[in-house]
Amino acid sequence: xxxxxxxxxxxxxxxxxxxxxxxxxxxxxxxxxxxxxxxxxxxxxxxxxxxxxxxxxxxxxxxxxxxxxxxxxxxxxxxxxxxxxxxxxxxxxxxxxxxxxxxxxxxxxxxxxxxxxxxxxxxxxxxxxxxxxxxxxxxxxxxxxxxxxxxxxxxxxxxxxxxxxxxxxxxxxxxxxxxxxxxxxxxxxxxxxxxxxxxxxxxxxxxxxxxxxxxxxxxxxxxxxxxxxxxxxxxxxxxxxxxxxxxxxxxxxxxxxxxxxxxxxxxxxxxxxxxxxxxxxxxxxxxxxxxxxxxxxxxxxxxxxxxxxxxxxxxxxxxxxxxxxxxxxxxxxxxxxxxxxxxxxxxxxxxxxxxxxxxxxxxxxxxxxxxxxxxxxxxxxxxxxxx
Amino acid sequence: xxxxxxxxxxxxxxxxxxxxxxxxxxxxxxxxxxxxxxxxxxxxxxxxxxxxxxxxxxxxxxxxxxxxxxxxxxxxxxxxxxxxxxxxxxxxxxxxxxxxxxxxxxxxxxxxxxxxxxxxxxxxxxxxxxxxxxxxxxxxxxxxxxxxxxxxxxxxxxxxxxxxxxxxxxxxxxxxxxxxxxxxxxxxxxxxxxxx
Amino acid sequence: xxxxxxxxxxxxxxxxxxxxxxxxxxxxxxxxxxxxxxxxxxxxxxxxxxxxxxxxxxxxxxxxxxxxxxxxxxxxxxxxxxxxxxxxxxxxxxxxxxxxxxxxxxxxxxxxxxxxxxxxxxxxxxxxxxxxxxxxxxxxxxxxxxxxxxxxxxxxxxxxxxxxxxxx
Numbered sequence: 001x002x003x004x005x006x007x008x009x010x011x012x013x014x015x016x017x018x019x020x021x022x023x024x025x026x027x028x029x030x031x032x033x034x035x036x037x038x039x040x041x042x043x044x045x046x047x048x049x050x051x052x053x054x055x056x057x058x059x060x061x062x063x064x065x066x067x068x069x070x071x072x073x074x075x076x077x078x079x080x081x082x083x084x085x086x087x088x089x090x091x092x093x094x095x096x097x098x099x100x101x102x103x104x105x106x107x108x109x110x111x112x113x114x115x116x117x118x119x120x121x122x123x124x125x126x127x128x129x130x131x132x133x134x135x136x137x138x139x140x141x142x143x144x145x146x147x148x149x150x151x152x153x154x155x156x157x158x159x160x161x162x163x164x165x166x167x168x169x170x171x172x173x174x175x176x177x178x179x180x181x182x183x184x185x186x187x188x189x190x191x192x193x194x195x196x197x198x199x200x201x202x203x204x205x206x207x208x209x210x211x212x213x214x215x216x217x218x219x220x221x222x223x224x225x226x227x228x229x230x231x232x233x234x235x236x237x238x239x240x241x242x243x244x245x246x247x248x249x250x251x252x253x254x255x256x257x258x259x260x261x262x263x264x265x266x267x268x269x270x271x272x273x274x275x276x277x278x279x280x281x282x283x284x285x286x287x288x289x290x291x292x293x294x295x296x297x298x299x300x301x302x303x304x305x306x307x308x309x310x311x312x313x314x315x316x317x318x319x320x321x322x323x324x325x326x327x328x329x330x331x332x333x334x335x336x337x338x339x340x341x342x343x344x345x346x347x348x349x350x351x352x353x354x355x356x357x358x359x360x361x362x363x364x365x366x367x368x369x370x371x372x373x374x375x376x377x378x379x380x381x382x383x384x385x386x387x
Numbered sequence: 388x389x390x391x392x393x394x395x396x397x398x399x400x401x402x403x404x405x406x407x408x409x410x411x412x413x414x415x416x417x418x419x420x421x422x423x424x425x426x427x428x429x430x431x432x433x434x435x436x437x438x439x440x441x442x443x444x445x446x447x448x449x450x451x452x453x454x455x456x457x458x459x460x461x462x463x464x465x466x467x468x469x470x471x472x473x474x475x476x477x478x479x480x481x482x483x484x485x486x487x488x489x490x491x492x493x494x495x496x497x498x499x500x501x502x503x504x505x506x507x508x509x510x511x512x513x514x515x516x517x518x519x520x521x522x523x524x525x526x527x528x529x530x531x532x533x534x535x536x537x538x539x540x541x542x543x544x545x546x547x548x549x550x551x552x553x554x555x556x557x558x559x560x561x562x563x564x565x566x567x568x569x570x571x572x573x574x575x576x577x578x579x580x581x582x583x
Numbered sequence: 584x585x586x587x588x589x590x591x592x593x594x595x596x597x598x599x600x601x602x603x604x605x606x607x608x609x610x611x612x613x614x615x616x617x618x619x620x621x622x623x624x625x626x627x628x629x630x631x632x633x634x635x636x637x638x639x640x641x642x643x644x645x646x647x648x649x650x651x652x653x654x655x656x657x658x659x660x661x662x663x664x665x666x667x668x669x670x671x672x673x674x675x676x677x678x679x680x681x682x683x684x685x686x687x688x689x690x691x692x693x694x695x696x697x698x699x700x701x702x703x704x705x706x707x708x709x710x711x712x713x714x715x716x717x718x719x720x721x722x723x724x725x726x727x728x729x730x731x732x733x734x735x736x737x738x739x740x741x742x743x744x745x746x747x748x749x750x751x
Contacts, residue, residue, distance in 0.1 A: 053409045054402045057418045093609060125632045125711060132636045135644030139616060142651050146609060154655070161648060168644075185711060315402045316395060371391040 001028055003117035028120035032109045039302075040261050041071035047310050054314040075254070083250035086149060093147035098252040100140035101259030107133045108266035111187050114298045115279055115291040119188050126187035127179060130270050131172050134225060137263060138164050141234075141244055144256070148247035156243035159321055160234035164225050166328040171221030173336035174214040177343045178205055178274045187270075191278030200284060204277035209360040210342040213367075215275040217336055219308070222267030224328070226260050229313040233321055268305035276301050330374055338366040430540050433507035435487045436496055438529045439536050447530055448504030450478040455496035455505055463489035464496065483529060487513060488522040503547050509539045587628060595621025608654050616647050633711045 005024035012020060045067060049059030060067035085094055111126035113119035123129050138161055145157020182190045197203035205211035224231040234243050245256045272278060278301075284294030319327065342359045349355040409415045419426055440447045451468040469481035496505050508531070515521035537544040598618030605611045619642040626635030718726050 050406065053406045053416075056405060056409065056415055058416060058420070061420075090607070090609065093613070096613075123632060125636050128633070128636045128640070132640035132644065135640055138644060138648055139651070142648065143609075143613070146651075146655065158652075158655075165645075165648065311399065311402060311406075315398045367391075 001025065001120055002122060004028065028110075028118075032106065032120060036106070036109055036262065036265065037258070039265065040258060041075070043261060043265065043306055044074065044257075045070050046306075047313070050307070050310045051314050054311075078254040079251055081250040083252065084247075086247050088149045089247065090147040090149070093143050094247070095252075097140050097144035097147060098248065098255035098259070100143065101137055102255055102262065104133045104136040104140075105259050105262030105266055108263075108270065112266070112269040112273055113188050113191050113278055115294045116192075116284065116286050117188070118291065118295075122186065122188050125185045127175055127185050127190070127270075127274070130187070130266075131168070131175060134263065134267070135164075135168060137259070140259075144248070145244035148244070150247060153244055153246050156234055156246075160227060160244055163227070163231060163233065163321075163324060163328075166325055167221045167224035167231075167332075170217050170328060170332035170336040171225065173333070173340060174217035174221065175270075175274060177210050177214045177336075177339045180340065180343045181205065181208075181210070181347070187273050187278075191273055191280060194277040195280045195284075199282040200280045201277070201282070204275065204280070206275045206277075208346070209356065209363055210339050210346060211275055213335065213339050213342070213363055215271070217332055217339070218267075218271050218275065219305075220332065222264065222271060223309065223312065224324075225267060226264035228260075228264055228309060230316040230319050231324060232318060233324065264309060265302070265306065268302055268309065272298065272301045272305055276305075326374075331370055334370055335367065338363065427539070428509045428511070430542060432509055433492060433494065434511050435490055435492065435508055435513065435524070436485060436505050436529070437508040437531045438483065438526075439504055439506055439533055440530055441533050444527075444530045444532075447479060448502050449480055449483065449500075450502055450504075451476075451480040451483075452501070454499050454501065458495050458499045459490075460493060460495065461489045461491055463487075480526060483526045484523050485529065486523045503551060506536055506540075506543075506547075588625075591621055591624045591628060595625070608657075609651070612647060612650050612654060615650070616643055619643050619647065631710075633714060 001024055004027055005020065008020045008023055045060070048070070049061075049067065052059035060070045063069040063073050085091065108130045110120040111123055111130050119126075141160045141164065142157050145153045145155075145160070148154075178190065179185055182193045184190065184193075194203050194205060201207075206215045223229070227234045245253060248256060279294035279298040281294070281297035284290050284297055342362050345362060346355050346359050349358055405415065438447050438449050451466050453466050453468075456462075456464040456466050463486045465482070465484040465486075466480050467482040469477045469479050471477055492507070494507055497507055513522075513524075533544070533548075537548075595618050598614045598616075598621055601614035602611045602618060605614060619638065623635045623638040623642075626632075626638055
């Protein structure tokens with residue numbers, strides 16, 4: 001916002017100051033409201049087509065050429081559906097829950113930088129804001145399950161809340177490793193720290209040992225927080241018995257889907273910012289051409305993360321709820337703590353090769369120890385008598 | 388070599404191969420895009436009957452003998468024999484209606500036809516917009532050529548053709564034998580008549 | 584005082600009043616969440632970004648969820664919000680006690696020299712680094728004591744849950 005304010009202030013020097021301020025305030029918000037829901041609509045189509053190709057079939061290809069008008073058709077269909085509210089449901093809470101799911105998803109985009117200097121709000125505590133706002137969606141899940149006055153919705157909501165809350169902890173701690181290495185909580189500065197190096201690529205935090213582990217933890221946590229496969233137990237319950245969005249139909253259901261996808265893309269955006277170098281890539285720098293290239297890099301990386309999410313969705317089976325919780329508390333949390341210690345080693349060991357060796361060795365040893373300790377959770381190969 | 392997470396990575400490799408391969412090798416996508424592409428149903432499949440003609444639609448194999456009309460269990464066939472001006476029956480049908488909303492595809496009409504003229508078709512796109520009388524197939528709809536029959540059911544059509552050819556040859560041979568016998572008889576008797 | 588202060592205060596006070604007067608307990612908790620967000624907005628107004636974010640993270644993200652779970656496990660929570668007996672004897676006695684408390688508190692707070700300092704406003708800097716340094720360098724004993732307390736609480740919770748599992 002500051003950059004846009006400077007640009008507008010310079011070009012339109014003779015309009016009153018308050019119009020420039022309002023414009024500098026509205027342009028990033030218009031960008032967020034325009035671009036990210038459009039990416040959401042495109043993602044629904046790309047996901048269906050990519051899942052189709054993985055499963056040896058075409059995705060939707062009837063509506064426009066290559067099915068490009070399918071999101072429009074879906075949107076029209078869901079707008080025209082009847083909005084049914086159960087008679088005994090708590091009307092106010094039932095109405096408010098879909099709204100409260102979408103709002104935190106959109107708020108995270110305020111601190112994700114898309115080009116040098118182009119972040120909607122340059123908070124000094126950007127990363128913390130993103131993570132804190134992400135936890136606000138927990139309330140909405142619970143409200144949705146409670147307001148439906150349905151035992152199964154309540155159970156689904158309780159499980160969803162437990163899942164989101166458990167996976168927040170390793171996610172935040174994986175982010176802490178990056179914060180320690182960068183020395184700041186501001187997302188813009190973190191991205192700038194990942195510039196330089198060979199082709200603006202070799203300084204990305206994902207290419208460091210602790211960064212790779214942190215990246216894996218953050219991706220898993222992001223999948224779990226937006227309840228996507230393989231952690232989509234809340235959604236699976238909605239196929240089987242209920243789940244927190246059973247009693248919703250019509251546009252409220254669309255808002256649930258939108259909130260879930262927006263939260264997933266927001267987590268992907270934060271992952272790109274923290275680990276994959278944000279908008280850094282060969283050719284991104286200040287100036288108009290550099291900014292455009294940087295924006296291209298950012299959206300390519302975001303698209304790559306979304307494709308990774310879709311790939312994972314098409315491949316891995318769903319985890320059961322006890323496997324899910326065990327995974328979060330017994331494997332991911334100790335690994336996140338070990339990762340923080342590894343960043344400490346990296347920071348204080350001065351000869352770089354020594355730091356590489358010690359950090360990598362520390363992480364590998366702890367990974368093997370943790371998988372060995374949790375080996376009882378993995379099913380052994382079974383012997384079948386009448387095969 | 389087993390490392391933790393091996394199954395996950397191998398799964399990802401399989402799906403990636405499927406995804407990338409579906410763009411380069413067309414036989415990975417087994418979808419038939421229906422209205423634009425249709426695949427021929429197997430030879431043994433059948434939907435509703437049709438009438439076979441050999442050279443032109445004016446000369447169907449059917450002689451309007453009405454055996455199929457009598458044998459049809461739900462009585463969905465209605466045949467009217469074509470007669471000329473004097474009322475003499477021409478051996479072909481004037482009207483041949485099959486009500487496909489009644490036909491139960493039992494193939495009895497095919498089995499009892501002595502002239503191999505009614506056969507079962509593979510065509511399944513027979514729905515119409517009208518509710519009344521649009522599902523009755525009349526004679527022009529039912530007449531299809533022997534080439535079409537050979538195309539949809541090659542093995543069966545080859546058998547039928549071989550059988551018809553054998554019948555025609557047997558008939559020609561019998562006729563030739565009868566002519567030869569009559570000629571032999573004609574050659575044998577006059578000398579006896581002229582002798583007396 | 585700028586307009587933002589009055590708007591945020593109005594929202595927070597509205598949340599607080601609804602939290603104590605509504606009959607339906609789940610609606611009360613939602614009003615309480617509104618109040619927490621109002622307080623976080625006040626922190627942001629005072630340029631204490633870190634504290635405001637931590638307020639949202641802890642209060643809205645954890646404490647409110649805890650209260651919601653506790654309410655969920657209780658019976659008879661859904662009373663009907665509607666007109667109730669206003670301005671009866673109980674209301675007047677409660678209002679009198681609250682007014683007395685407010686006057687006493689105001690006298691006590693304003694007699695402290697710290698209260699007459701105006702907020703730093705635009706001159707304050709976000710001080711995450713300062714907080715971190717103070718916690719680890721100056722107040723480390725308190726930090727460790729809190730850590731031990733939280734660990735003890737965690738172990739206690741696990742022990743209670745383990746007893747339940749072993750009993751059944």
